[in-house]
Amino acid sequence: MKTLCIPKQQNVLKTCMAFGMVLILSLVTTTVNAQETERTVTGQVTSTDGVVPAATVLLKGTYIGVVCDDDGKFTFPQKLKENDVLVVTSLGYKDREIKITGNMTYIEPFLDDIPLVIIAALRTKATVPPSDIEKN
Template identity: 45%
Template sequence: MEVQKIKQSKFNFLRVATVAIFSLLSLHSIKAQENTVASKTVKKEVVQDNLLSGVVLDESGPLAGANILLKGTQIGVTADFDGKFKFPKVLQEGDVLLVSYIGYETQKFVIKKNQKFLKVELSGDDINLMGEVEVNEVYSSKQKAK
């Protein structure tokens, strides 16, 4: 019986040692992942600090849904409900932004060195209706009987 107790105690010791080793290894890898995530967050914050933000307005207030596009690319952003936007790419001096909204003239803005904010005030196009609208009869839908 003593031989069996010795074998059992050795087996228990090996189980405890294995669990301890796996625990130490798993804690080490979790910490390494946390450091990676923290460094990515810092990089993202630095990039976001360099992004151009702004607001698009007209004479009556903010223009929700105005389009802001980097000329010559497909990179752009749409203004939010308050007319505010944050451009998704870091812009360089001399880049040209096109700001447009239906019913308004498209405006070009050349980015200046270290520019962080852009206030855009759009003015309306002169929209003239050409011709006349004539209605001879009232429209009625044609429904099929079932």
């Protein structure tokens, strides 16, 4: 019966290579799983005036979205992935884009007011200057 002698250095090298391969595979698998994680996102839209009822929250580039309730709260109807972007809009406010990162499941978008200037004039009756009356 023949005995195969493997030098100790080759044995250590094979063990290190096997350990390295397992480590690399586990890191790649963890990264892929983290990117594919889908989550339900909820939140409340606010501004300097308080909550913003009836604000619209849309997934950027699609027509998928939800309208906030009277308290400015919403639950997005579709599960979102990392790097998805939500666009929050409401009349009288600047649009806000929110990027989904990490394990984000609750957001509180803050909308800035659009400054409005209202100019109005009111005329109650036609007035004729007295100089025009005397000429006629």
